[in-house]
Every structure is written in structure tokens, then in C-alpha cells.
Amino acid sequence: MSYVITSACVGCLDAACVEVCPVDCIAGPVSLEEVVAAPRAERGVRWPGVQLFIDPDACIDCGACAPACPAGAIFGEDDLPLGAEDLGRARAFHAAR
Ligand code: SF4
Numbered sequence: 427m428s429y430v431i432t433s434a435c436v437g438c439l440d441a442a443c444v445e446v447c448p449v450d451c452i453a454g455p456v457s458l459e460e461v462v463a464a465p466r467a468e469r470g471v472r473w474p475g476v477q478l479f480i481d482p483d484a485c486i487d488c489g490a491c492a493p494a495c496p497a498g499a500i501f502g503e504d505d506l507p508l509g510a511e512d513l514g515r516a517r518a519f520h521a522a523r
């Protein structure tokens with residue numbers, strides 16, 4: 427099983443999830459170095475429509491990221507509000523990297 431980031435992440439890019447992940451399996455279309463260097467309050471405006479994705483094949487299901495997310499955007503695979511839709515987007519993103 428994997429944890430999954432839903433579209434509630436869009437506009438946040440807080441990256442608190444990235445900081446707590448023990449296996450560094452969270453990434454997005456924008457370089458994380460660039461995101462972390464930008465002031466937190468500006469990230470959602472600077473990269474509109476952008477969200478991060480967990481690599482479902484690398485996630486070890488530790489659950490550390492979900493409580494760290496200020497947007498409540500992260501769920502266990504079996505508890506996703508929109509079913510497998512967000513998991514499919516995460517798989518597609520990481521497969522294309
Ligand atoms: S998953 Fe949560 S903590 Fe991580 S970038 Fe998205 S909204 Fe922010």
C-alpha cells in the first residue's frame with residue numbers, strides 16, 4: 427500500500443511532507459530545491475496548479491507525511507476520497523520521470 431497526495435495539495439507546496447519522508451519518495455514537476463528556496467507564503471502563487479506526488483512504488487507506508495500536511499491532502503491508498511483517481515495520477519507522474 428502507498429500513501430497518496432490528492433489535488434488538495436495544489437496551491438500549497440508547503441513541502442512539510444518532503445521534510446518528514448524517510449525515503450525521499452515525494453517529488454513534483456518543479457524542482458524541490460527551487461520550491462524550498464522560495465518563501466512558503468509565495469509558493470502557491472508562484473507555481474499555480476502544481477502539486478507534489480508520492481512515488482507509490484517507493485513509499486514504505488510509514489504514514490509520517492499525512493499528519494505533517496497542513497492542507498490535509500494526504501491519504502492512505504484505501505481511504506482516498508476520490509477512489510483511485512489520485513493514485514493513477516501519481517503513478518503516471520513518476521512513470522514519466
Ligand atoms: S502534500 Fe501537503 S505538505 Fe506536501 S506539498 Fe502538498 S499540501 Fe503541502
Ligand code: SF4
Nearest residue numbers: 447485486488489491
Ligand atoms: S507514507 Fe512515509 S514513505 Fe510514504 S510518502 Fe509518506 S512519509 Fe514517505
